[in-house]
Amino acid sequence: MLDRSRKKKVYSKKIKRLRRGIVITVVAACLIPTCICVILSVRYDRLNAKYKQSTADLEWYRQRYGSELSILSAVQPDVNEDNVPDAEAGGFEQDYADVDTSGALNPEDIEGTRYVYLTFDDGPSIYTEEILDILKENDVKATFFVCGKPDAKYVDAYKRIVDEGHTLGMHSYSHKYGEIYSSLDSFKEDFDKLRIFLYETTGVWAKYYRFPGGSSNAVSKVDIKELENFLEGTDATFYDWNISAKDDKAGNTKESIYANIVDNVPKFKHCIVLMHDAADKRSTVDALPDIIRDIKAMDDTVIVPITDNTLPVQHIK
Numbered sequence: 303m304l305d306r307s308r309k310k311k312v313y314s315k316k317i318k319r320l321r322r323g324i325v326i327t328v329v330a331a332c333l334i335p336t337c338i339c340v341i342l343s344v345r346y347d348r349l350n351a352k353y354k355q356s357t358a359d360l361e362w363y364r365q366r367y368g369s370e371l372s373i374l375s376a377v378q379p380d381v382n383e384d385n386v387p388d389a390e391a392g393g394f395e396q397d398y399a400d401v402d403t404s405g406a407l408n409p410e411d412i413e414g415t416r417y418v419y420l421t422f423d424d425g426p427s428i429y430t431e432e433i434l435d436i437l438k439e440n441d442v443k444a445t446f447f448v449c450g451k452p453d454a455k456y457v458d459a460y461k462r463i464v465d466e467g468h469t470l471g472m473h474s475y476s477h478k479y480g481e482i483y484s485s486l487d488s489f490k491e492d493f494d495k496l497r498i499f500l501y502e503t504t505g506v507w508a509k510y511y512r513f514p515g516g517s518s519n520a521v522s523k524v525d526i527k528e529l530e531n532f533l534e535g536t537d538a539t540f541y542d543w544n545i546s547a548k549d550d551k552a553g554n555t556k557e558s559i560y561a562n563i564v565d566n567v568p569k570f571k572h573c574i575v576l577m578h579d580a581a582d583k584r585s586t587v588d589a590l591p592d593i594i595r596d597i598k599a600m601d602d603t604v605i606v607p608i609t610d611n612t613l614p615v616q617h618i619k
């Protein structure tokens with residue numbers, strides 16, 4: 303009798319354990335697939351949204367450029383002479399606006415840190431690598447307002463600018479004043495072409511612009527305000543300069559370039575320095591180490607690249 307009752311208890315315990323096991327299994331069998339379904343559907347929705355966005359972007363580019371630019375593949379070197387600014391032959395128009403520095407701050411009015419932004423227009427060139435070496439040796443970051451040069455020999459220069467922490471700015475694709483400034487549409491076309499080219503080459507969606515000749519150039523047939531409005535709509539900001547190396551002026555030397563920059567830096571708290579990275583600007587490269595050394599030696603002065611926090615200097619207000 304006693305033996306039977308013990309057996310009964312043992313069976314009862316086993317049945318309970320078995321029942322609990324079945325319930326847990328059923329609940330788990332329902333919950334796990336449900337969770338997986340929820341996670342997968344959320345991921346599906348996100349990917350689908352991204353896919354639709356990129357398809358729309360691609361369609362926009364296709365409509366705009368047709369087969370001119372290859373959006374999905376790597377950059378195809380395009381050595382069409384029409385697309386390559388004639389820097390090597392010294393063919394850039396050299397009509398930069400002169401800056402009146404008479405309104406510069408008196409040095410004694412300057413408080414706090416002085417920020418100096420070294421900027422190089424027109425590159426890449428045969429000197430870009432050397433400029434980058436000098437900047438690296440001196441642990442300085444700069445800003446390069448580049449043009450569109452799809453020649454394979456320049457691809458590494460664009461990449462190196464980005465990889466070494468410098469700011470990649472835009473300075474028109476063709477640098478042909480006659481084309482860029484002939485109408486708002488041709489300005490837009492040139493701008494988009496450069497931005498996409500730089501994105502394909504470096505992965506950077508550039509957002510800083512320097513007008514060829516500056517915003518105060520006397521060449522543009524389009525009101526510069528219209529071009530400004532366009533830039534604003536594309537989330538790009540343009541930067542002119544308040545100090546010029548004048549390395550595009552006839553008769554410039556290593557010494558004159560040095561003096562044009564280093565003598566003027568003390569007049570401003572916020573210095574945007576215009577220099578050129580071009581095949582006919584050897585003197586700029588020669589002057590650069592001394593320029594950097596002597597600016598760094600000034601009290602409370604730092605050399606920095608243009609970022610979103612950089613107050614623009616703009617000739618046209």
Ligand SMILES: [Zn+2]
Binds near residue numbers: 394423477514515
């Ligand atoms: Zn230029």
